[in-house]
Amino acid sequence: xxxxSITIPASPQYVGVIRLVAAGLAARQGFSLDDIEDxxxxxxxxxAYVTGSQGRLGFLEVVFSxxxxxxxxxxxxxxxxxxxxxxxxxxxxxxxxxxxxxxxxLERVGATPTxxxxxxxx
Amino acid sequence: MQARxxxxxxxxxxxxxxxxxxxxxxFQAYQDAPNEEERADHRKTLVSQYLGLVEFLARRxxxxxxxxEDLVQVGSIGLLKAIDRFDLEREVExxxxxxxxxxxxxxxxxxxxxxxxxxxxxxQELHLELSKTVSELSQELGRSPTVPELAxxxxxxxxxxxxxxxxxxxxNFTSLDVPVDQxxxxxxxxxxxxxxxxxxxxxxxxxxxLAPEMAKLPHRERTILYxxxxxxxxxxxxxxxxxISQMHVSRLLNRTLxxxxxxxxx
Numbered sequence: 001x002x003x004x005s006i007t008i009p010a011s012p013q014y015v016g017v018i019r020l021v022a023a024g025l026a027a028r029q030g031f032s033l034d035d036i037e038d039x040x041x042x043x044x045x046x047x048a049y050v051t052g053s054q055g056r057l058g059f060l061e062v063v064f065s066x067x068x069x070x071x072x073x074x075x076x077x078x079x080x081x082x083x084x085x086x087x088x089x090x091x092x093x094x095x096x097x098x099x100x101x102x103x104x105x106l107e108r109v110g111a112t113p114t115x116x117x118x119x120x121x122x
Numbered sequence: 123m124q125a126r127x128x129x130x131x132x133x134x135x136x137x138x139x140x141x142x143x144x145x146x147x148x149f150q151a152y153q154d155a156p157n158e159e160e161r162a163d164h165r166k167t168l169v170s171q172y173l174g175l176v177e178f179l180a181r182r183x184x185x186x187x188x189x190x191e192d193l194v195q196v197g198s199i200g201l202l203k204a205i206d207r208f209d210l211e212r213e214v215e216x217x218x219x220x221x222x223x224x225x226x227x228x229x230x231x232x233x234x235x236x237x238x239x240x241x242x243x244x245x246q247e248l249h250l251e252l253s254k255t256v257s258e259l260s261q262e263l264g265r266s267p268t269v270p271e272l273a274x275x276x277x278x279x280x281x282x283x284x285x286x287x288x289x290x291x292x293x294n295f296t297s298l299d300v301p302v303d304q305x306x307x308x309x310x311x312x313x314x315x316x317x318x319x320x321x322x323x324x325x326x327x328x329x330x331x332l333a334p335e336m337a338k339l340p341h342r343e344r345t346i347l348y349x350x351x352x353x354x355x356x357x358x359x360x361x362x363x364x365x366i367s368q369m370h371v372s373r374l375l376n377r378t379l380x381x382x383x384x385x386x387x388x
Contacts, residue, residue: 016288016291019288020284020285020288023269023284023287023288024280024281024284027268027269027270027280027283027284028280030268030270031268031269032265032266032267032268033256033266033267033268033269033272033287033357033358033368034266034356034357034358034368035266036269036287037357037368037372037375040376041375041376041379044376044379044380045379045383048383052387053383053384053387090386092382092383092386095351096351096379099350099351099354
């Protein structure tokens with residue numbers, strides 16, 4: 001299984017870079033445009049917990065894992081004040097992620113806010 | 123040199139419509155003016171005569187989210203260009219000559235101002251090309267196309283296609299009342315299409331604790347949320363259902379989710 005990782009400042013303005021990486025990887029796996037859009041929505045949704053709407057001090061690391069049919073990703077909030085991050089999904093997020101991914105979660109591992117999601121090719 | 127009839131400036135200043143001959147005389151005087159001051163005077167007369175035409179043309183674009191008075195300003199630039207370029211030797215009415223210039227100025231305004239951030243022309247064109255190709259390929263294949271398929275059809279690299287898809291998020295959003303077919307001002311608007319979904323939209327609001335935030339959303343955005351997250355339609359299917367492009371659905375969905383996220387964070 002191949003893996004690709006990317007680390008960005010924990011700011012919403014850089015989340016688009018992760019979206020592009022996600023789209024690029026999904027395109028190489030033969031995902032359709034609809035599936036790529038779903039994957040980007042999942043990235044946005046989960047990354048927003050770490051960055052907040054105004055950005056936070058620190059970094060967001062996202063590791064994508066690829067196999068023939070599925071892309072999954074894990075995100076780690078390497079933040080100076082990780083306790084600021086909410087680590088339970090809102091009702092809206094649950095609704096969105098249930099629709100656009102096969103599985104998704106948000107939790108705190110030690111002090112680090114951590115998320116995960118996976119998307120299978122249709 | 124043959125004497126030319128002097129234009130009756132008083133009539134024009136009163137807002138009275140000048141005759142065809144009087145208009146031609148003003149044009150001749152404008153073109154022959156010995157100095158910029160006189161030229162400006164004649165130009166002012168000509169503008170006052172054709173402002174009604176500009177207002178008429180600007181009103182054709184009034185439902186695209188820009189105040190009509192701003193559009194009249196933009197159209198007036200086109201009018202000035204037309205006045206400058208009009209050749210009296212041509213056997214056409216000035217209004218016939220000026221109309222495409224004024225409309226062109228208005229269209230350019232929307233093309234340039236349609237982007238929320240500065241997007242290079244190359245990417246704007248790529249975006250438009252992709253939007254069209256996605257619709258065509260979805261119809262042809264009966265499913266959502268892949269990036270390699272889009273790249274092949276548009277003869278762009280896969281990286282360019284990905285860039286073009288992502289840059290779509292920078293595009294501004296059209297008014298709810300913009301006709302679906304923008305070339306046909308009489309065509310059905312987005313708002314017209316949503317009546318049947320009303321009851322189901324109420325269900326959406328009741329089923330979530332987001333009712334207050336949902337209620338603030340425009341009808342179209344609520345419909346898209348409902349179709350995607352409650353009825354499970356894909357973006358391509360929603361696009362077909364609403365008669366808009368998949369890329370437009372993507373933009374609206376991303377923007378709406380962003381707004382809801384921010385509202386919840388507050």
